[in-house]
Amino acid sequence: xxxxxxxxxxxxxxxxxxxxxxxxxxxxxxTGDALRAAIRNKSEIGMRAQAIMERGGLxxxxxxxxxxxxxxxxxxxxxxxxxxxxxPRTRQQVMNLDQVIEEFNLSPPAVIQLDVPDETLxxxxxxxxxxxHCRAVFNIYFSPARQNGVCDICAGPLMKRVDDNPETTxxxxxxxxxxxxxxxxxxxxxxxxxxxDATGSAxxxxxxxxxxIEENY
Ligand SMILES: [Zn+2]
Numbered sequence: 664x665x666x667x668x669x670x671x672x673x674x675x676x677x678x679x680x681x682x683x684x685x686x687x688x689x690x691x692x693x694t695g696d697a698l699r700a701a702i703r704n705k706s707e708i709g710m711r712a713q714a715i716m717e718r719g720g721l722x723x724x725x726x727x728x729x730x731x732x733x734x735x736x737x738x739x740x741x742x743x744x745x746x747x748x749x750x751p752r753t754r755q756q757v758m759n760l761d762q763v764i765e766e767f768n769l770s771p772p773a774v775i776q777l778d779v780p781d782e783t784l785x786x787x788x789x790x791x792x793x794x795x796h797c798r799a800v801f802n803i804y805f806s807p808a809r810q811n812g813v814c815d816i817c818a819g820p821l822m823k824r825v826d827d828n829p830e831t832t833x834x835x836x837x838x839x840x841x842x843x844x845x846x847x848x849x850x851x852x853x854x855x856x857x858x859x860d861a862t863g864s865a866x867x868x869x870x871x872x873x874x875x876i877e878e879n880y
């Protein structure tokens with residue numbers, strides 16, 4: 664079983680990826696994280712990426728595809744179940760992923776899109792408050808602290824992230840939708856796209872993802 668998880672900032676994609684990995688033992692592939700790790704570990708691909716970035720260039724699709732190959736190759740003997748997170752982002756990357764999937768004889772991915780209305784995402788993202796001491800997370804709209812600005816757990820001060828304002832949040836969502844639309848359309852045409860209402864609790868959303876997986880595998 665292979666999944667591609669799509670979700671805008673604030674949709675709970677990180678939480679759901681962690682659950683999928685825990686529940687199904689899927690191998691989680693975030694190409695962004697993997698690229699940073701490759702650079703840190705000075706692997707062959709990491710060194711190529713580093714050289715490109717030092718020249719001021721952008722790491723291209725070819726290198727990212729090689730990176731995917733190396734991660735899948737590393738795990739393929741022990742698993743046939745991968746969770747792609749934050750990839751593919753373009754039509755070209757969809758084709759590259761198709762090719763890699765074929766090379767490794769993996770099953771076609773189901774694509775799960777976590778759907779949350781933008782207005783809800785904006786409240787989730789801009790209402791977020793983080794305890795400076797114990798890192799507990801509150802939300803002034805959905806899960807407020809008992810006393811405004813004070814952590815329920817340790818009485819530490821609650822902070823707002825500077826970039827969590829409505830304008831930057833709207834812009835992030837606009838970029839996300841613009842990027843994902845062509846990719847999602849492509850999977851929809853192939854009958855591989857499942858859109859899940861992700862406005863409920865993390866448990867509810869995970870149950871919905873489970874039903875999609877169980878109906879299809
Ligand atoms: Zn605290």
